[in-house]
Amino acid sequence: MKAVAITGASSGIGEALARECARRGASVALLARRADRLEALAGELRQQYPDQRFSTRSLDVTERTALAPALEAVRAELGDLDTVMANAGLTAVNRTGAGDPARDEQVTAVNLLGGMATVDAAARIFRERGGGRILGVSSIAAFLGIPGSAAYSASKAGFTRYLHTVGMELGKHNIHITTAHPGFIKTELAPGMEKYPFVISADKGARIMVQALLRGKKDVTVPAWPWALVRRVAPLVPDALVMRAFR
Numbered sequence: 001m002k003a004v005a006i007t008g009a010s011s012g013i014g015e016a017l018a019r020e021c022a023r024r025g026a027s028v029a030l031l032a033r034r035a036d037r038l039e040a041l042a043g044e045l046r047q048q049y050p051d052q053r054f055s056t057r058s059l060d061v062t063e064r065t066a067l068a069p070a071l072e073a074v075r076a077e078l079g080d081l082d083t084v085m086a087n088a089g090l091t092a093v094n095r096t097g098a099g100d101p102a103r104d105e106q107v108t109a110v111n112l113l114g115g116m117a118t119v120d121a122a123a124r125i126f127r128e129r130g131g132g133r134i135l136g137v138s139s140i141a142a143f144l145g146i147p148g149s150a151a152y153s154a155s156k157a158g159f160t161r162y163l164h165t166v167g168m169e170l171g172k173h174n175i176h177i178t179t180a181h182p183g184f185i186k187t188e189l190a191p192g193m194e195k196y197p198f199v200i201s202a203d204k205g206a207r208i209m210v211q212a213l214l215r216g217k218k219d220v221t222v223p224a225w226p227w228a229l230v231r232r233v234a235p236l237v238p239d240a241l242v243m244r245a246f247r
């Protein structure tokens with residue numbers, strides 16, 4: 001892992017992934033919409049790791065045709081590109097029937113279609129260079145829907161299925177995909193994240209994800225306890241219990 005591009009690097013898990021990759025000696029391209037935050041992080045990392053390269057690029061993943069040229073530009077800036085992390089995402093509470101389908105569309109456009117466009121652009125480069133690694137950040141919500149965030153849950157279920165499927169396709173091109181399923185991680189994703197059960201820091205989550213990627217794991221639940229078990233028993237959990245947990 002020498003040259004990494006990360007979407008959603010302006011906060012939370014993406015920022016922590018950037019720090020973890022830098023700590024491990026990689027040059028890193030930071031991508032998101034908030035350029036000021038990317039620049040501040042890049043400046044800090046340049047000071048800490050003067051022998052590595054850190055670039056920033058303002059990018060909205062819903063502009064899907066921008067993904068391929070952006071990753072090509074990153075490849076030129078860093079001198080190579082061997083790892084891409086499709087992490088950008090957002091959530092939104094939208095009680096079904098509230099009459100706001102645009103909100104659900106935005107969640108789907110970022111989490112599912114934006115994630116797919118990121119992976120597609122990465123695969124194009126990696127096929128040409130003879131291999132590479134992709135980390136896709138999905139969610140435990142792929143297996144256990146969150147009432148009030150149905151579009152989020154659906155977008156993550158779709159992204160997980162997409163990542164598992166393209167992982168099969170791309171293996172023969174020496175392109176490895178790791179799909180990460182975080183439980184609760186303390187970030188800006190939603191207010192009050194720190195109050196959720198079994199919440200961990202973004203730094204810890206990023207460490208687990210990068211380790212899994214480097215070990216060639218296809219899938220990782222973050223952290224394993226209790227989410228690996230929750231994931232397994234999810235189809236058996238009564239709806240009333242889920243409703244109570246997210247009330």
Ligand SMILES: NC(=O)c1ccc[n+]([C@@H]2O[C@H](COP(=O)([O-])OP(=O)(O)OC[C@H]3O[C@@H](n4cnc5c(N)ncnc54)[C@H](OP(=O)(O)O)[C@@H]3O)[C@@H](O)[C@H]2O)c1
Nearest residue numbers: 008010011012013033034060061088089184185187188189
């Ligand atoms: N935190 C959790 O408990 C948790 C659990 C499961 C899964 N996840 C997943 O982890 C990923 C990172 O989320 P987080 O928790 O770190 O939340 P966060 O702190 O809110 O970070 C989200 C990142 O996504 C970027 N982003 C949002 N919309 C974008 C767009 N249209 N184009 C480009 N970038 C965009 C944001 O940057 P800009 O606003 O600057 O563009 C930001 O850097 C998401 O996919 C989320 O679904 C998080």
